[in-house]
Structures are given as C-alpha cells and as structure tokens.
Amino acid sequence: MKFAIVGGGGFVGFHIGKDLSNKGYSVLLLDLNKPDEEWGEYSVPFVKVDVLDREALQRAFQNVDCVIHTVSFGMSGKEQLDWDKAELVNITGTMNVIEACAAVGVRGLVYTSTFNVVFGGQEIHNGTEDLPYFPLHRHVDHYSRTKSIAEQLILTSDKKSSLRTCALRLSGVMGLKEKRHLPRIVDNLWMLKFTYGKRDSLVQFVTIENVVQAHVKAALGLMNNPDRIGGQAFFISDGIPINNFEFFRPLIEGLGYTFPTLNLPLWIMWIFSYLSMTFPSLIPLLTPAEVYKTAITHYFTNDKATRLLGYQPTHPNDLTSVVEYFQNKQKQNRKPPTRLSPLVPALICLFLSIIIFRWLL
Secondary structure, eight states, rough: EEEEEETTHHHHHHHHHHHHHHHTTTEEESSSSSOOOOGOOOSEEEEEEEOHHHHHHHHHHHOOOEEEEOOOOOOOGGGGGGGHHHHIIIIIHHHHHHHHHHTTTOOOEEEEEEEEGSSSSSSSEEEEEEEEOOOOOGGGSSSHHHHHHHHHHHHHTTTTEEEEEEEEEOOEEEEETTTTHHHHHTTTTGGGGOSOOOOOOOOOOOHHHHHHHHHHHHHHHHOOHHHHHTTTTEEEEEEEOOOOHHHHHHHHHHOOOOOOOEEOOHHHHHHHHHHHHTTTTSSSSOOOOHHHHHHSSEEEEEEEHHHHOOOOOTTTOOHHHHHHHHHHHHHHHOOOHHHHHHHHHHHHHHHHHHHHHHHHH
16 A cells, blocks of 8 residues: 655644555655755665646645645745635645646545634634534635635545545644644743733644644544545544643743743733734734633543544653653753743833723723
C-alpha cells in the first residue's frame, strides 16, 4: 500500500509519514520545504510540490492508494492576518488535492481538520460530531472559516469516483520539537504576568503521538473498511480537558518563570486582541480567535474515534519532554529567564487602565 503525505515537510505530516514508513508502507512526503533537520534523519522520499499546482499533485499521486492532506495556512502568528493566502492554501489547495485524487484513482483521502469548524467562542462541554458547523460569517478569524469550507469540501467528495474521504478534527497539537506554537509561547513567557478568562475554563490538547495514531488508523480504515468511516468527521484530542494556563504551568515554572496570580476578565483581552491585530508591529499579536481558544471552555469526546477508528490516546497533557528540551536549550544558550524592567509592568497597567477607562465611557 502506498501513501502520500501532503504537507509532509511539516511537523504533523512528517511524523505521520515516518510512522507509516516504519510500519513497512511505501510513503511519499510532499511539500514546498523539507522536514526540519532537528526532527531527525529519515529515509522517506521527499518531492517538492505546491498544493496550488494541480498537475504536479496528479503526477505525485500516481499509483498512490491513500493521501493524507495536512497542509494549512493562517493558524498562528502574523500569517493569521493574510486572508488571501489562507483562502488559496486552505480552500483552493484542498480543491486541487481532491481533484488530483479523483483524476488518478486514489482510493482514500484523510484531511487534517480542526475543532474550530464547530467552535466560534461559545462554550461546548463534551461535544460530539453531531454539532453543526459554526456559521461561516460569525467566525472571527479567516483560518477557521477557510478550514470549515475545506472540511466540507472533503466530506462531500466522499464516493467521488472511487475516492473515500474522512476528516480528523484536532485540538492544539503539542510535542517535542514542535515549531509552530511552542517557540512562540516560550519566547513570550517573559511577558506572562497575568492569566485571563474563567480560572475553571477547560480546553483540550493533543500530543503528536496521538495525532499520528489517529491519522494512521483513519488511513488504514479507509483502505480496509471505507463504508465504516467514509464521509465522516472525528474529534481527536488527548481526551482529558484542562485549563489552558494550567497546561503550560510545567513549562512556565520549568523555565524559571513565576506562574501568574493576576487574572483579567475576558473583555479586556478581547479589546486588547483587536488592538493587537490593528497594530501588530507595536503590540504582541494575540487575535480574538486565540483569546477564544485559550479562555473559553470547549472540549469534545473521542468516543466516535475510539469506536470506529480504534483510537486510544496515550500520555494525555504530558509536556515532560518539551520542558526538558527547552531547559537544555536554555542551558546551551546560557540565557537566564528574561526579567521585566520595572517600567514594563507600569506600562502594561497604564495600557489596561486606558482600555477600561475608554470602555466605561
């Protein structure tokens, strides 16, 4: 059986491809950039392919049985502000993957989706796949909107020609040497002087090992029993809800910082996030969608994935290896935790006071 991993140069795609290869399957990694060298050596063939080039995708998909499409754009950082590219990569790119699969007779297509397709700031407790899509026009970020459209394109393409499809809705992905979220979080820990939102709010994360397990089982499921899972979506997480800031406590304290005791109301961060988007070069970027994702309770059950895919998450909410990794980097750089000058807390308090004052007016 042969698999092609679209986005195989990324953290998620690379680890899925490596696992399938280790299991003895033929695998191709497809992406614009090769996997990060820090992730280790690999023998899986790499082909440079752009998801916006449908003909190149068709050539790469020749004799492939199943495609796993992990590519996305606009999830975090300043790329969240590039709406045009998010549409091109997430929507047009997904359409190209679907059409290329159908054109050359690929039998299975697994799509890496997100909780965000049903979440837009409302509280969700133990949600299931029966929840409706969050209305597109009400999303506060374009990433969620475009991912929702892409997932629906994937699922409605089930049984298109000989193609069978499914989608895995992931929570925030964490793991050793993850490059998208963790470096940004660690770089900004020196500014973390408060938490926000309800202290008992709960969210979910998923380790890379569990992400890999779910994708491999979904891909093999489409190959071996497509009628069982074809055309369906599955929530994938570590399974145990946790407060966002408590999840990162081991990392905060492990790197020598003090866990904040000050807690701000959500509305202040909501206003701050809009100012942050307006002046991203002056204020650390924190978008409204990120405020929602980190501070509002939303968690989902894995029951459907367990029942139909055989998914069994292991080591939930475990940052042990991540903390050790960044501690070692800290020692190598001989750089102690950054301490705020006395002026910075004063400026933060002044800034928040101005926000409160203007809001009350």
